[in-house]
Amino acid sequence: MPVKNDLKNFTFDTAVIGAGPAGLSAAVRARFVKSRGAFPMSAVVFECSEAAGGLANFGGTKITGPSFHLERGELTARLMKDVKLFDIPIIKDRIVKIKKAADGSHFLLSAAGGGIYRARSVIIASGMRPLSNEIRFFGNGVEITYMGYDFINKMISGFIGDAARNDKKFIIYGNKYSLNLINFVISAVNCLKTDFDKMSPLFLIDADEKELKNDKIIKKYPFLFSFGKIVKFYGGGRLEKIAVESLDGVRFEKTDRVLIDYNSFELAPEFGVKIYPGSDIFDKTGFVKISAAGATKIKGVFAAGDITGPYYSVSRAVAAGITAAFSAYEYVMRLKKRPGDYSLFAYKARNFTPGIEYREIDIDSSRDETPVLAKPAKIKKILRAKFPDAPATLMNKLMVYFIQYKILARKDFEEISKLLNISFIELNDLVSFLIDEKLLGIE
Ligand SMILES: Cc1cc2nc3c(=O)[nH]c(=O)nc-3n(C[C@H](O)[C@H](O)[C@H](O)COP(=O)(O)OP(=O)(O)OC[C@H]3O[C@@H](n4cnc5c(N)ncnc54)[C@H](O)[C@@H]3O)c2cc1C
Incomplete structure (x- = not known):
C-alpha cells in the first residue's frame, strides 16, 4: 500500500x-x-x-x-x-x-x-x-423502533412505568404512518393502568394536524397528541430537550426520553x-x-x-x-486483465497469520500462466529505490529470483520477504505494483 x-x-x-x-x-x-x-x-x-x-x-x-x-x-x-x-x-x-x-x-x-x-x-x-442529530443520543435518551413489536412492548412498558413514577417526560415521535404503534402504545398504557394525564402529550406527530383530526384514536385521546417535527436534539451526555418545528415556529420541549418510530419515517x-x-x-x-x-x-x-x-x-x-x-x-x-477465474473463498480471520495463510499470489504450477520478466533493468532500479540500503549482493540475489521461471511461487515469496525483511503483504503490493507498471507480466 x-x-x-x-x-x-x-x-x-x-x-x-x-x-x-x-x-x-x-x-x-x-x-x-x-x-x-x-x-x-x-x-x-x-x-x-x-x-x-x-x-x-x-x-x-x-x-x-x-x-x-x-x-x-x-x-x-x-x-x-x-x-x-x-x-x-x-x-x-x-x-x-x-x-x-x-x-x-x-x-x-x-x-x-x-x-x-x-x-x-x-x-x-x-x-x-438520520432524521437530524439523534444518532448522538442513541442509548442515552433516544430509542428507535427497530427491533420488532415484542421488544417495543417491553421497552414501552418500562418507559411508561418510569415516566409515571418519576415525572420523566417520555415522547413517542412518529408520523401519519405511526397509527399502528399508537394503538399499540395506548393498549399498553391501558394495561398498565397508568394515568394518561401524567404523560400528556405522549405522542409528537410530524404531520398536518387537520389531516388526522378525524382519526378515531386521536378523537378519543386528543390530549395525548401534539404536532411538529423534531429539528434538533440537545443534551450534555443524555438527552435533555428537543427543538420542535411547527406552523407556529420553533419551540423547545424538555424531555429525557424520545422513542422514534423509525419504521414510519421514510x-x-x-x-x-x-x-x-x-x-x-x-x-x-x-x-x-x-x-x-x-x-x-x-x-x-x-x-x-x-x-x-x-x-x-x-x-x-x-x-x-x-x-x-x-x-x-x-x-x-x-x-487489469489478470488471469484466473477470480473466485475467492471465505475465511476465518481469528488466529489468522498472514505469513502462513496469505497466499494469493501462489500461482498453481499446473496452470499455464507463466510469469515472465518484462524489464529487468527497470525492476532493478525500482528495487534499488525502494531498498536503498540493500547491498549489491542482495540485489543480485533478488534479481535472480525475479528472472527465474515461476517467479511468483510461494517458496520464492517466502525467500524474498525474508531477504528484504518485509511482510508477505508488502511483497504482494510490490509485485502488484510491478505488474501494474507492466514491468512484470504474466502470460
Ligand atoms: C439504535 C440502533 C439500533 C440498532 N440495533 C441493531 C441490532 O441490535 N442488530 C442489528 O443487526 N442491527 C441493528 N441496527 C441496524 C444496523 O445498525 C444497521 O443496519 C447497520 O449499521 C448498517 O450498516 P451500514 O454499514 O450499511 O451503515 P452505517 O452503519 O450507517 O454506516 C455508514 C457509515 O458511512 C459513513 N458515511 C456516510 N456518508 C459518507 C460519505 N459521504 N463519506 C464518508 N463516510 C460517509 C457514516 O458516517 C457511517 O459511519 C440498529 C440501528 C440503530 C440506529
Whole structure:
C-alpha cells in the first residue's frame, strides 16, 4: 500500500465510502484473498464521522445470527483488527463527488476536505439518513423502533412505568404512518393502568394536524397528541430537550426520553454524493438500486448495507459488503486483465497469520500462466529505490529470483520477504505494483 501521505497519488483498486459494518467488511474482504491464483487488491475507506463502526456502534445494537451473538462495538473491533492487519487506510473525510475518468479506467473521488483520490472501483456503503442529530443520543435518551413489536412492548412498558413514577417526560415521535404503534402504545398504557394525564402529550406527530383530526384514536385521546417535527436534539451526555418545528415556529420541549418510530419515517438516504456521468442509480425513495451481486447501474460502482434499503441489520450489511467486494474484485481483475477465474473463498480471520495463510499470489504450477520478466533493468532500479540500503549482493540475489521461471511461487515469496525483511503483504503490493507498471507480466 502507498505510504500514508501519498494516498492521493495512488490508484486504489477499490475505494469504500463509509466505515460502517458494510464498508469495513467490504474493504477487508476486498483486500483479503486466499484462493490459489488470486491477486491482492488495494483498498481505501473514507469515513466522515469521528470513528469507524457506523450505526453498529450505537445503542443496544446486538449482532445475532444462527449460533453467534456479538455485543455493540465487538464487531467493529474485530473488523478494525483486520483493517490494521491488511494495512487499509481509513481517511477521515466526507466524499462529495464521484467522477469516472474520461478513459473509464478509474474514478476520481472528491472529498469535502479538498482531496481528490483515485480508485478503479467504488463501493458505496454510506448507510441511511438520520432524521437530524439523534444518532448522538442513541442509548442515552433516544430509542428507535427497530427491533420488532415484542421488544417495543417491553421497552414501552418500562418507559411508561418510569415516566409515571418519576415525572420523566417520555415522547413517542412518529408520523401519519405511526397509527399502528399508537394503538399499540395506548393498549399498553391501558394495561398498565397508568394515568394518561401524567404523560400528556405522549405522542409528537410530524404531520398536518387537520389531516388526522378525524382519526378515531386521536378523537378519543386528543390530549395525548401534539404536532411538529423534531429539528434538533440537545443534551450534555443524555438527552435533555428537543427543538420542535411547527406552523407556529420553533419551540423547545424538555424531555429525557424520545422513542422514534423509525419504521414510519421514510429513511431513504440523503446521499450527498454527486455522481458523474449522471446515472440514475437510485430507486424512487432514494435508496441505491443494486443487483444480487451488489452492482449498480454504473460499471465499477457497487453498493452495500443500509444505503440499499431495508431490512436494516448488521448481519445483512456485513454479508452485502462481502458480496460487493467479491464483485468489485472481479471487476478490477478483469479491468487489469489478470488471469484466473477470480473466485475467492471465505475465511476465518481469528488466529489468522498472514505469513502462513496469505497466499494469493501462489500461482498453481499446473496452470499455464507463466510469469515472465518484462524489464529487468527497470525492476532493478525500482528495487534499488525502494531498498536503498540493500547491498549489491542482495540485489543480485533478488534479481535472480525475479528472472527465474515461476517467479511468483510461494517458496520464492517466502525467500524474498525474508531477504528484504518485509511482510508477505508488502511483497504482494510490490509485485502488484510491478505488474501494474507492466514491468512484470504474466502470460
Ligand atoms: C439504535 C440502533 C439500533 C440498532 N440495533 C441493531 C441490532 O441490535 N442488530 C442489528 O443487526 N442491527 C441493528 N441496527 C441496524 C444496523 O445498525 C444497521 O443496519 C447497520 O449499521 C448498517 O450498516 P451500514 O454499514 O450499511 O451503515 P452505517 O452503519 O450507517 O454506516 C455508514 C457509515 O458511512 C459513513 N458515511 C456516510 N456518508 C459518507 C460519505 N459521504 N463519506 C464518508 N463516510 C460517509 C457514516 O458516517 C457511517 O459511519 C440498529 C440501528 C440503530 C440506529
